[in-house]
Amino acid sequence: MTGRGMDPHKKPYGRLFWSVLTLSACTFGGGFVILPLMRKKFVQDLGWIDEQEMLDLTAIAQSSPGAIAVNAAILVGYRVAGLPGAALTALGAVLPPLVILSVISLFYQAFRANPLIAALLGGMVVGVAAVIADVTVTLIRGILEHRRLLPVLVLIAAFAAVRFFQVNLLLVILLCGCIGAADTLYRGRKGAGA
Amino acid sequence: MIFWQLFLSFVQIGLFSIGGGYAAMPLIQHQVVDVHPWLTMGQFADVIAIAEMTPGPIAINSATFVGIQVGGLPGALVATLGCVAPAFVIVLTLAWVYYRCRGLTLVQGVLDGLRPAVVAMIASAGLTLLLQAFYGQRELPADWTALDWKAVLLFAAGFFLLRKWKVNPLWILAGSGVLSVLFFLLPFP
Numbered sequence: 282m283t284g285r286g287m288d289p290h291k292k293p294y295g296r297l298f299w300s301v302l303t304l305s306a307c308t309f310g311g312g313f314v315i316l317p318l319m320r321k322k323f324v325q326d327l328g329w330i331d332e333q334e335m336l337d338l339t340a341i342a343q344s345s346p347g348a349i350a351v352n353a354a355i356l357v358g359y360r361v362a363g364l365p366g367a368a369l370t371a372l373g374a375v376l377p378p379l380v381i382l383s384v385i386s387l388f389y390q391a392f393r394a395n396p397l398i399a400a401l402l403g404g405m406v407v408g409v410a411a412v413i414a415d416v417t418v419t420l421i422r423g424i425l426e427h428r429r430l431l432p433v434l435v436l437i438a439a440f441a442a443v444r445f446f447q448v449n450l451l452l453v454i455l456l457c458g459c460i461g462a463a464d465t466l467y468r469g470r471k472g473a474g475a
Numbered sequence: 476m477i478f479w480q481l482f483l484s485f486v487q488i489g490l491f492s493i494g495g496g497y498a499a500m501p502l503i504q505h506q507v508v509d510v511h512p513w514l515t516m517g518q519f520a521d522v523i524a525i526a527e528m529t530p531g532p533i534a535i536n537s538a539t540f541v542g543i544q545v546g547g548l549p550g551a552l553v554a555t556l557g558c559v560a561p562a563f564v565i566v567l568t569l570a571w572v573y574y575r576c577r578g579l580t581l582v583q584g585v586l587d588g589l590r591p592a593v594v595a596m597i598a599s600a601g602l603t604l605l606l607q608a609f610y611g612q613r614e615l616p617a618d619w620t621a622l623d624w625k626a627v628l629l630f631a632a633g634f635f636l637l638r639k640w641k642v643n644p645l646w647i648l649a650g651s652g653v654l655s656v657l658f659f660l661l662p663f664p
Contacts, residue, residue, distance in 0.1 A: 305530065305531060306530055307530060308530050309528075309529075309530050309645055337573065338570075341566065341569050341570055341573055342566065343494075344569060344582055344583070344586055345493075345562060345565050345566045345569055346489060346490050346491060346492055346493045346561060346562060346565060347489050347490075347492060347534070347558070347559070347561060347562030347565070347566070348492075348499070348532030348533075348534050348535060348558075348562070349532075350531075350532050351532060351535065351559060351562055352562050352566045355562065355563055355566050355567065356566055356567075356570055359567060359570065364567075367563070367567060371559055371563060375531075375535055375555055375559060377530055377531055378529065378530060378531025378532065378535045378536050378539060379535065379539050379551065379552075379555055381529050381530065381531070381536075382525070382526075382529065382531070382535075382536045382539035382540050382543075382551075383539055383543055383548065383551055385525055385529070385540070386539065386540045386543035386544060386551075387543065389521075389540075389544075393521070396659065397656055397659065397660075400655045400656045400658070400659035401652045401653075401655060401656050402521050402524055402525075402652070403608075403626075403655055404629060404651040404652040404653070404654060404655020404656065404658075405524035405525075405527075405528065405648050405649075405651060405652040405655075406520040406521065406523070406524045406604065406607065406608050407608045407626045407629045407630050407633070407651050407655070408524070408527075408629070408633055408644075408647045408648035408649075408650070408651035408652065409520070409523050409524050409527055409604065409648060410601065410604045410605045410607075410608045410630055411629075411630050411632075411633030411634045411637060411647055411651070412527070412633070412637065412644040412647055412648070413497060413500075413597065413600075413601035413604060414601055414605070414630075414634050415634060415637035415638055415644075416497060416597070416601075417594065417597055417598045417601050418638070420590075420594040420597065421594060421598070424590065424591050424594060432587075432590070432591040433591070435588070435591040435592055435595075436591035436592070436594060436595050437595075439591060439592040439595035439596065440595035440598060440599060443501070443595060443596055443599045444599045444602070450491070450501060450502055450505050450596060451487065451491055453592055453595075453596070454491050454493070454589060454592060454593075456592075457588050457589050457591070457592035458585045458588055458589050459588075460588045461584050461585045461586065461587050461588010461589055462581060462584055462585045462588065463588075464584065464587075464588055465580065465581060465583070465584025465585070465587070465588075466581070466584070469580070
């Protein structure tokens with residue numbers, strides 16, 4: 282895995298860290314926005330990772346728990362410079378939000394008492410509610426598109442469990458993960474037998 | 476031991492927020508509002524709004540914010556570390572499996588099974604946030620008509636713009652923030 286512009290004996294820790302740091306500091310809108318930018322940076326600009334491998338890394342980042350942007354950064358760091366690289370890129374991905382939110386958090390108590398700031402934040406919460414409503418509608422349509430009964434049943438049951446019966450979220454996640462695994466195994470066997 | 480509790484809470488958030496984006500939101504709310512009395516629902520709604528307006532994932536932003544409120548800068552570091560640690564281990568393990576076996580059928584199956592559950596949780600958390608925006612509290616009040624009508628108007632306009640023209644969410648947040656300030660300044664009936 283020697284890309285262009287990369288000496289195989291000297292790992293580019295500095296540029297790796299800096300690239301992830303700047304991407305993380307300037308990217309609004311979460312994982313799905315940062316992934317294409319990462320591809321542009323590491324596949325097209327730096328040539329450290331090839332196109333297909335980046336697609337694979339993206340799939341792993343999305344399959345793992347945690348923030349997709351951080352997961353992708355860890356994978357890129359690992360691929361380019363091993364475990365130290367992964368630690369470095371994780372730091373680079375986390376540092377900008379850590380610094381920005383620390384500053385905001387320190388002023389939050391004082392700011393929140395100001396009625397103008399309170400109105401601004403209140404309005405922004407309404408905006409977030411609209412954004413999440415939009416995302417939820419899109420996600421539910423995505424599930425309905427499969428035209429399978431099981432996911433719809435899981436959706437309804439999970440909503441009822443969380444909303445009306447205050448079932449522990451971790452329990453719901455574990456249970457639905459098991460249902461997914463069983464369903465995959467069952468369908469795999471049925472597919473193989475046919 | 477507050478730091479240990481912070482760490483454990485955000486390990487759970489990091490470990491179980493699967494599916495990216497808003498998947499972490501219900502878990503964060505559960506940990507920092509329901510299980511621990513670290514934030515009120517109103518403060519939590521503020522954090523989500525702030526997290527949307529600043530770069531970085533919601534989980535990391537929330538970890539930093541909650542950490543600072545609960546235990547200062549060390550609290551923020553501990554919470555953020557807790558949030559990232561599970562991902563670090565799991566991502567690298569999955570990468571290893573992936574390069575060995577070329578394919579993650581069962582992992583994909585588990586994820587497919589999880590997706591509707593994650594959507595259900597996002598829907599539920601979104602509903603709580605909506606009630607917070609409309610009523611200033613997380614549960615439906617006895618008199619459900621006691622709405623903040625300006626908030627309902629802003630919500631409807633924002634939702635329409637997002638669905639119809641797929642406007643960048645940042646504009647919706649900025650717009651509803653500014654309009655809310657205008658509503659406050661101008662003497663509307």
